[in-house]
Amino acid sequence: MAGLYFHIPFCKQACYYCDFHFSTNQQIKSTLVEALVRELTLQQNFLADETIHTIYFGGGTPSILTKEEIEMLLSAAKEYYPVHPDAEITLEANPDDLDEGKLADLKRAGINRLSIGIQTFHNDLLRFMNRAHNAATALNAFQNARKVDFNNISIDLIYAIPGETEEQWLEDIRQVIELQPEHVSCYSLTVEEKTVFGKWSTAGKLNVVEDDLAAQQLELLMDELDRAGYEHYEISNFAKPGYYSRHNSSYWRQQNYLGIGPSAHSYNGAIRQFNISNNHLYVKAIEQNNVPAQTEVLTTENKINEYILTTLRTHWGTNLDYLKQHHNIDLLKENSVYLDQLFEKGLVVLNQNVLTLTRKGKLMADRIASDLFVVEK
Ligand code: SF4
Incomplete structure (x- = not known):
């Protein structure tokens, strides 16, 4: 039982807290998607023919892929790997991409689980973090997803946002509960050195939330979601019974996975592999049939x-x-x-x-x- 991860390294704009690998220049998007397909063929031995039970499109912003690009990646995955017919196939999506037409396309392409990056329902906080959507777009995205029959949806939230009040946090939690997603992932905002927030913090322009306050926010979240019937199965993850993320659970249970794309990681019990975090160098190497990765033998x-x-x-x-x-x-x-x-x-x-x-x-x-x-x- 193994997992397959695709890293889609493009975003419309850079969120001020984000230190994932992505580029806001999408000019080479289709070339890069072709490189992902080629990497699938190059990495065929990594999982030694294990059945793939989960496929995850992460990023970056996978919802910027077209239906045809997703279909191309999924059909290549099924051609070169033994993918279980009931595999969980998740796509991370930003609310501003999710109109009804797009969601119907995602569904037709074979996506059966959505992870929507809402983060907060407060426009001032969304603007502060330089997110590309607003609260109304987030609500529409969720409702549109239900309209096209997505019945396994995760909402991503962030807490410990500088300047966020306790009331705003409680409103975010209650709004999520009202929407009734099957799953909630919730991470504390961490200020990383190379991000805009990191630079503001170094320059003394950002007051990072104290650990005690972040812990209080996590407690509030635990209490509210527990009352609403969600199981707290991992520190940052909550689910309705039967809706744990199979993909993340497999990481936490040491199952093997293959990561495809720039900056993707892979693990097969003996080694860990880290792909290069540079879109152009990645494509160039793959075109020459080399996987540009560093390998670490685990002690x-x-x-x-x-x-x-x-x-x-x-x-x-x-x-x-x-x-x-x-x-x-x-x-x-x-x-x-x-x-x-x-x-x-x-x-x-x-x-x-x-x-x-x-x-x-x-x-x-x-x-x-x-x-x-x-x-x-
Ligand atoms: S959309 Fe996601 S990956 Fe892209 S910059 Fe924002 S947080 Fe990072």
Whole structure:
């Protein structure tokens, strides 16, 4: 069981917080799509014929692809890889691309799950982050998607936006609940150095939201979505029963995946591969039948740390027996003093040798995971 990811590295405009790989120059879009198809043929051995259960178009902004481009990529995927007939096929979309005609095209092209990047329903915050849409467009996009029978929709939200009031955050959450998407992904805004926000922050022009306030916003989200019947199955992800993202769940459960496109990552249990983050150099290399990627052979410590980081954030938790069986490490013994402190503070619980975060622990998930990391000898 494996996943396939396509990175579509184009956006209409740059959001001020974003440090993903994308270009606002779309001149080589069709050439790049052809290169993605060719990369599929070049990478055929990476997953050793494993069945593909999920396909994910991420970016960038995949909703700028035409129906024909999506069809071309999906038919190539099915030609060169064993794609399961019921595969989850997700496309990340920006609201400003989603009129009814476009949505009908996406549906006909074979997309069966949408992830809509709404982020907030407040126009002042959308403008502040330089998003290309407004709140009315976001609501229309969601309603249009329902009209053309998309019945598996995820909404992306951002919290900890500088200047956002508690009231605005609560309104965003309640608006999402009113729309009743099957899934909600919600990330705290982080200020990355090379972004516009990063530059403003360095110049003292941006007040980054304090961790305590961000944690309060996450708590509010957890409370409201829990009351509305959503399961909190990963720190940043909530779903109605039966609607967990199969694609992301497969990452968190260490299943293999192949990433196609500039900046895409791949993992097959033994190595991790990172494609070059440059559209022109990517296309040039692929045209010469080379995959422009760096490869990292994972050490035992890498594998253990990756396992801890991804599993501790999920409601399935970190299975200590798995670590013992696969990597010969007794995490309880190695970290007895630290784990005792976590148990005492009520941050983690241990059940049938599976370590999971409590509600309080979820507010500091990454910190706890990194404290448990194994150091290379
Ligand atoms: S649309 Fe998405 S990928 Fe593009 S700049 Fe904005 S956040 Fe980044």
